[in-house]
Amino acid sequence: MATIYEVSKLAGVSLATVSRVMNNNANVSDRTRQKVTAAMQELGYRPNSIAQSLASNCSNSVGLLVSELQGPFYGPMMSGIENAFRSQGKHVIIAAGHSDAQREQQGIEFLISRNCDALILHVEAISDDYLITLSKDKIPFVLINRYIPELADRCITLNNQLGGYLASKHILEHGHKNIAYISGPLWKKDAQDRLAGHKQALTEYQLDFDEALFYQGNFMEDSGYQGFKQLYQSPKPFTALICANDEMATGAMAIARELAIQLPEQLSVIGFDNVFFTRHTYPKLSTINYPIHDMGRMAADWILANVYNKNTVPLQTLFEPTLVARQSVIAIK
Incomplete structure (x- = not known):
């Protein structure tokens, strides 16, 4: 050799x-x-990359911890991150935390053990205190979809409450008053904020939030299916359904068809995230655009600027969601 x-x-x-x-x-x-x-x-x-990193104190690798490796949401985020680093000669090491505090901590410790120069963390279960303590160590990190006031300058977040508000307002603007809602797991801050936005829009239209038309899902397609099944059995009718993400919306749309409900003539549906398949459902799913690819890219730019001293675009920490109106929402007759 x-x-x-x-x-x-x-x-x-x-x-x-x-x-x-x-x-x-x-x-x-x-x-x-x-x-x-x-x-x-x-x-x-x-x-020899190991010898290089020992000699230069730089491994040219960044650790990325995400909640899941499957599903349509995380792919665009990981792609944005990897493309940004690859263009600068850096590589990404990926681990999954599965929304479990112990697994998230294990993932962080694994990435640190791999001599990563910095970390990008999409973590949901691990405590704020742990992350604040971690920030005092030598390894720098940036958070995606997590806001901690003490770490505000390294938190890249979406205005989820605005997104929830926009989704509900779109339904309300089409004349719907009997509205069902399937949320994500309410121990997650983004699910809480989207529900808060929904309630904000209802208040604006002088409508009460109806617990009988509410189901707490888990952001997975099956919970949309099961949630709609339970809501449909409620004695209270509804003409519109708001889902806190697109996967649950497609699950709900699937069982609605099984029950011979015509979409959108008998039921309007809106989701959240604007993942790729929303353009291919029938009807095409109205949703809220979550710029997760851009947020991933921004996290990479934060690392490039703060760790590698690379000239990058101006750094942005708060992103705004936007409405994507398609064919799954129509005015009530």
């Missing part, structure tokens, strides 16, 4: 110059960089 010494000899440069080329140091001329790269290719030299 070729060594860095052989690369240095073949390229006719010093060991320090070879090291600068491997670490993408700007203080190397294009001609010298080409010579070193050509020598590495000719010798089949592969840099």
Whole structure:
């Protein structure tokens, strides 16, 4: 196996110059960089990343902890993060926390053990106190979809209450007054905020929140299916259904068809997230756009600016949701 010494000899440069080329140091001329790269290719030299990280105290890797690796929501976020880092010669190591405090902590400790330069955390169950304590350690991190006042400058969040308000207002503007609601698990802050936005819109239209038309789901498609099944058995009729995410909305739409309910003529439905499949449901699902790809990209930009001192776009911590009106909501007849 070729060594860095052989690369240095073949390229006719010093060991320090070879090291600068491997670490993408700007203080190397294009001609010298080409010579070193050509020598590495000719010798089949592969840099030892562990040795590099020990020597430079930089592994060029970032740890990413997400709640789940499956489903349509996290893919765009991970893609935005990975693309941003790959363009800067950095790599991403991914772990999953499964919305469980112990697993989230284990995931964070694993990523730290991999000598990551920084962390991006999408965590839901772990305590604020743990994250505040972690912020006092040497490894920097940024949070997605989590707001902690003491860590405000490193929290990239969505205005979920506004999103919940926009979804409900869209239904109300179409004349619906008997409205069912399927929430996410209410121990999660985003589910709480979306429900608060729903209640805000009802109050604005001088309507009361009806517990009989409420079901607490878990953000999974099956809970939308089961939630609608239970709501439909309620003695109180409803003409519109608001779901706190798109997966639950599609589950609800599936059983509505099984019950021979015509959509949207007999039931208007709106979701939240604007994941890719909402453009392909029938009818196409009205929803709230959650710019999770952009938020992931911004988290990466935060790391690039604060850890790697790379020039990036202006940093933004609060993102605004927008209404995406399609065919699943119509005016009540």
